[in-house]
Amino acid sequence: MKRRLIELAHARSGDKGDTANVGLIAKKPAFYPILVKQVTAARVARHFKGMITGPVERFELPNLNALNFLLHGALDGGGTISLKTDAQGKVFSTALLRMAIDVKGRK
Amino acid sequence: MKTVRIAAGQGFWGDWLEAPYRQVTGGPIDYLMMDYLAEVTMSILQKQKTRDPALGYATDFVTQMERILPTVVERGIKVTASAGGVNPRACADAVAAVARKLGLGSKVTIGVVTGDDLLSRLDGLIARGHDLKNLDTGRPLRDVRDTVLSANAYLGAAPVVDALQRGAQIVITGRVTDTGLTLAPMMHAFGWPADAWDLIAAGTVAGHIIECGAQSSGGNCLDRWESIPDLANVGYPIVEALEDGSFDLVKHPGTGGRIDVACVTEQLVYEMGDPRAYITPDGVADFTTIKLSQAGKNRVRVSGVRGKPATDKLKVSIAYFYGYKAIGTLVYAWPDALAKAHAADRILRLRLKNLGLEFEAIHTEFLGATATHGSLPLADIDPDAIPEVQLRIGVRARDKAPVDRFTREIAPLILNGPPSVTGFAGGRPKPEEIVAYWPALIDKRMVEPAVELVRA
Numbered sequence: 001m002k003r004r005l006i007e008l009a010h011a012r013s014g015d016k017g018d019t020a021n022v023g024l025i026a027k028k029p030a031f032y033p034i035l036v037k038q039v040t041a042a043r044v045a046r047h048f049k050g051m052i053t054g055p056v057e058r059f060e061l062p063n064l065n066a067l068n069f070l071l072h073g074a075l076d077g078g079g080t081i082s083l084k085t086d087a088q089g090k091v092f093s094t095a096l097l098r099m100a101i102d103v104k105g106r107k
Numbered sequence: 108m109k110t111v112r113i114a115a116g117q118g119f120w121g122d123w124l125e126a127p128y129r130q131v132t133g134g135p136i137d138y139l140m141m142d143y144l145a146e147v148t149m150s151i152l153q154k155q156k157t158r159d160p161a162l163g164y165a166t167d168f169v170t171q172m173e174r175i176l177p178t179v180v181e182r183g184i185k186v187t188a189s190a191g192g193v194n195p196r197a198c199a200d201a202v203a204a205v206a207r208k209l210g211l212g213s214k215v216t217i218g219v220v221t222g223d224d225l226l227s228r229l230d231g232l233i234a235r236g237h238d239l240k241n242l243d244t245g246r247p248l249r250d251v252r253d254t255v256l257s258a259n260a261y262l263g264a265a266p267v268v269d270a271l272q273r274g275a276q277i278v279i280t281g282r283v284t285d286t287g288l289t290l291a292p293m294m295h296a297f298g299w300p301a302d303a304w305d306l307i308a309a310g311t312v313a314g315h316i317i318e319c320g321a322q323s324s325g326g327n328c329l330d331r332w333e334s335i336p337d338l339a340n341v342g343y344p345i346v347e348a349l350e351d352g353s354f355d356l357v358k359h360p361g362t363g364g365r366i367d368v369a370c371v372t373e374q375l376v377y378e379m380g381d382p383r384a385y386i387t388p389d390g391v392a393d394f395t396t397i398k399l400s401q402a403g404k405n406r407v408r409v410s411g412v413r414g415k416p417a418t419d420k421l422k423v424s425i426a427y428f429y430g431y432k433a434i435g436t437l438v439y440a441w442p443d444a445l446a447k448a449h450a451a452d453r454i455l456r457l458r459l460k461n462l463g464l465e466f467e468a469i470h471t472e473f474l475g476a477t478a479t480h481g482s483l484p485l486a487d488i489d490p491d492a493i494p495e496v497q498l499r500i501g502v503r504a505r506d507k508a509p510v511d512r513f514t515r516e517i518a519p520l521i522l523n524g525p526p527s528v529t530g531f532a533g534g535r536p537k538p539e540e541i542v543a544y545w546p547a548l549i550d551k552r553m554v555e556p557a558v559e560l561v562r563a
Contacts, residue, residue: 016380064397086479
């Protein structure tokens with residue numbers, strides 16, 4: 001069945017220059033493998049199509065049941081140059097949590 | 108085993124003014140750590156110093172010290188603060204004057220950490236082949252040399268440790284890393300050697316967890332946010348460190364907020380790059396080795412941190428003048444709020460084009476609909492039901508003239524554009540100067556930190 005990522009994970013995001021980072025954290029350890037399998041760098045790049053101009057990198061932190069994504073070219077130049085409301089990428093976190101996820105056999 | 112309690116008092120210049128006082132009076136602590144410097148702050152302070160050589164530091168820190176110094180002296184609390192900006196000595200003099208005014212002059216020794224300021228040395232460094240290439244674009248600094256406003260190397264914990272060892276109770280620094288202000292007290296108190304890489308990494312992780320103040324004790328925490336208790340009375344985080352590098356994150360009893368694995372994990376991943384290599388001047392921490400566990404109510408244990416040797420480079424934070432920007436807003440109401448805002452945007456862009464104005468960027472957002480999450484929300488909402496949308500248009504240019512003309516094109520839309528428009532009471536937007544950030548690296552041996560003691 002389809003679930004929203006926000007039901008399985010929480011997140012926090014921030015900036016480094018023109019790159020936004022999103023740390024995605026499984027709400028339960030059992031959800032972490034689902035995130036690893038489904039929330040791939042390619043899938044995240046498609047999710048943010050039109051919002052970012054560069055590639056997406058993904059890093060795994062199994063010790064924290066977390067994934068870290070770097071969204072390059074997300075902030076219109078970043079910092080003081082950016083004209084965006086979210087110039088520091090603070091709410092890319094919840095934008096990622098809008099993603100739909102397949103969860104087999106779970107209610 | 109000996110424990111050392113390091114409390115976060117400020118996460119940035121502009122953080123809660125009540126936090127430092129609450130940290131020094133709310134329960135026992137050994138150190139108060141206050142981080143004041145964001146990337147852009149240095150250039151603002153440099154401007155202030157150019158106007159008045161006695162300025163260029165975080166003046167709020169002096170006000171804070173006036174309030175907490177009696178308690179700090181009475182309880183023997185030590186303070187590490189990056190409040191010195193581009194003029195740490197003047198900041199120390201101002202704190203010394205406050206100490207004398209409070210009758211505590213004979214009891215306070217202030218350590219001043221300098222050596223980070225490279226502005227006056229830039230031409231010499233460039234001439235000697237240090238390109239200070241922009242880490243994002245690869246361009247050499249000489250391309251923008253004429254517009255540079257400030258240049259500071261990030262120093263690590265070492266000079267702060269030095270100041271503490273020489274008897275400073277209050278250490279005021281220029282551009283020291285946020286994490287160094289927490290790591291230094293641990294190195295000093297436990298006698299950790301500078302090449303004990305796992306311990307250095309552990310102290311760095313502790314610093315990262317508390318450098319943003321309450322962001323690790325319930326502030327800005329998404330996980331079950333609505334059940335986080337009493338944020339009005341939030342307790343700022345405290346690191347309770349042990350000599351073996353493990354530590355607990357706690358807060359004072361009777362305060363609000365929440366310290367749990369979820370909140371601490373959110374802070375750990377905040378502003379993270381490659382988690383296997385969190386690089387500071389002091390060492391490289393591997394965030395994939397961190398173990399977290401709930402050791403009690405509002406108590407998270409952090410252990411297992413592994414580190415690697417420091418690199419031979421320091422990061423340099425350079426600020427330079429970039430150009431101008433302005434942002435104008437109007438609010439469109441139901442019916443068809445989003446469609447009207449879109450129409451106004453098209454009309455305005457056509458007018459800017461017809462005027463022959465050239466911009467590096469024009470950026471439009473529709474707040475209340477598609478501003479921060481792009482078009483993602485449109486799958487979930489009925490655009491016809493949106494009660495109002497704020498049209499927010501920003502422009503950026505190297506020259507001031509087109510930006511200035513843009514600011515005069517917003518208000519006419521109220522009478523000569525789409526209907527049901529309001530929210531323009533703020534008047535014409537003002538062109539703003541853009542001071543941009545230029546990150547670079549420099550060989551460590553080119554930077555010599557210095558420590559001096561000032562007695563009040």
